[in-house]
Ligand SMILES: Cc1cc2nc3c(=O)[nH]c(=O)nc-3n(C[C@H](O)[C@H](O)[C@H](O)COP(=O)(O)OP(=O)(O)OC[C@H]3O[C@@H](n4cnc5c(N)ncnc54)[C@H](O)[C@@H]3O)c2cc1C
């Protein structure tokens with residue numbers, strides 16, 4: 324039995340918030356934002372003539388988590404599958420994303436905890452010196468990435484998926500040419516080419532003093548002072564790593580508030596827990612218009628800041644390093660989209676709800692699907708994989724649509740943040756439009772025995788629900804192990820479980836899950852049914 328590594332199979336509170344400025348709208352249009360607004364008027368065109376035989380039933384372009392999930396699911400359906408990978412099996416998540424970043428966060432989290440003398444003293448522990456070996460921490464991340472990468476490749480080959488190490492270019496809806504000089508045909512094709520870091524104009528990456536997450540994950544040095552441009556997922560997780568390892572951090576954020584993608588109440592609490600007590604300062608409502616690399620120990624990195632509204636210069640920062648975390652751009656270079664009459668929308672490949680690619684005239688292209696970061700619906704590993712599985716379901720004749728509203732997301736800071744469904748401003752709008760009353764109930768980590776035993780009583784779990792029928796609209800958690808706690812809420816939303824049904828589910832004592840239990844029980848008295 325092949326070992327299939329634990330890899331994502333399922334996002335995100337919508338980026339909706341109450342901000343309505345033109346700046347916000349402009350940013351929501353930036354490449355890494357969700358493109359679920361890409362809802363082209365779709366016409367189903369006459370199916371392409373299917374040739375008598377093809378080299379493969381399914382060809383997948385890109386062996387990231389999306390392509391991997393699709394390929395494994397296709398094999399389980401009895402399809403003959405080939406997967407093309409131009410670089411590393413595992414793609415962004417395994418090699419330059421989720422996996423190494425979580426390894427760094429795990430190591431840095433332990434350093435933070437062991438350096439927190441008050442926290443340890445409260446449990447009767449004292450430690451003298453806490454030291455870390457930078458190279459050792461870096462090796463933990465690269466070692467894990469390479470292990471998961473090889474597990475992933477093995478899981479593909481052992482189940483009979485052919486891996487072709489070549490760049491693939493579409494030459495038509497059912498044909499591909501490889502950078503290895505060969506051509507291939509497949510009855511169906513799934514595009515899963517992922518994304519790369521988006522670097523705004525004026526920023527020069529030298530991969531030494533100015534870098535994106537690709538460079539930061541190598542952890543070649545720990546700068547004394549690092550500016551992080553962008554306070555989204557990547558910026559926040561890296562601020563956690565850097566401050567634990569001893570750096571001072573300055574955030575540069577274009578929107579008026581830090582962490583603008585999260586529910587505003589959670590962002591405010593995150594500011595109290597993750598920003599204010601740490602050596603972090605910030606500039607909001609500003610763009611980094613020009614970033615010039617420096618020389619470590621000799622010349623600082625120079626960051627010119629302009630006002631996000633007026634575009635007037637406001638400040639200049641001189642720091643040791645700058646990490647650019649301003650979103651990700653879909654990667655469609657050399658994919659051959661012209662051959663199937665497809666025009667990207669803000670860089671993303673347009674798809675319908677079944678992940679079928681839509682051409683520039685609004686026609687669905689039979690046999691061609693696009694999943695994962697490249698369609699911009701939800702730039703998360705588990706969403707990519709879920710979309711891949713969904714595409715295969717549709718290919719094999721079972722109509723399937725991913726419910727993105729119930730896909731959870733988490734930010735792996737200490738403590739963690741997690742979410743599913745609507746943010747509170749979006750839920751208020753939904754209640755107004757739908758003519759129902761919005762309920763809100765909160766569970767507290769400070770009232771939870773397990774959290775207190777761990778000395779981790781900070782945080783809340785907030786449930787937003789429809790008071791008329793008890794259905795959950797969104798859940799937002801900040802607190803220890805929030806990333807694991809959200810799953811129960813996501814499953815409940817996906818199954819239409821109500822707050823009172825969940826409140827009657829028995830939660831183990833003493834566990835953190837009782838924070839959710841408290842929030843659900845609190846909701847019951849408010850729900851009107
Ligand atoms: C620092 C960081 C941390 C992250 N942490 C998390 C996290 O904790 N949780 C989470 O859910 N998400 C996380 N993400 C996001 C996650 O990594 C992506 O959503 C996910 O990797 C998208 O998967 P994908 O399969 O669509 O594309 P990718 O993983 O980008 O894979 C695409 C693959 O296709 C290959 N390719 C491209 N074009 C071609 C071609 N023409 N021919 C052949 N091969 C091609 C590429 O080489 C690549 O290997 C993180 C991202 C980053 C950058």
Ligand SMILES: NC(=O)c1ccc[n+]([C@@H]2O[C@H](COP(=O)([O-])OP(=O)(O)OC[C@H]3O[C@@H](n4cnc5c(N)ncnc54)[C@H](O)[C@@H]3O)[C@@H](O)[C@H]2O)c1
Nearest residue numbers: 553554555556557558576577610611648649650702733734
């Ligand atoms: N734990 C996770 O699930 C996880 C972790 C890392 C990354 N990711 C995924 O990777 C993707 C990319 O992450 P990210 O943090 O780069 O993007 P993001 O979209 O989460 O955040 C980007 C931030 O940069 C700001 N910004 C954009 N342009 C700017 C500029 N010129 N100057 C200053 N600020 C600017 C935006 O307002 C935003 O706050 C996300 O879509 C996320 O889904 C997920």
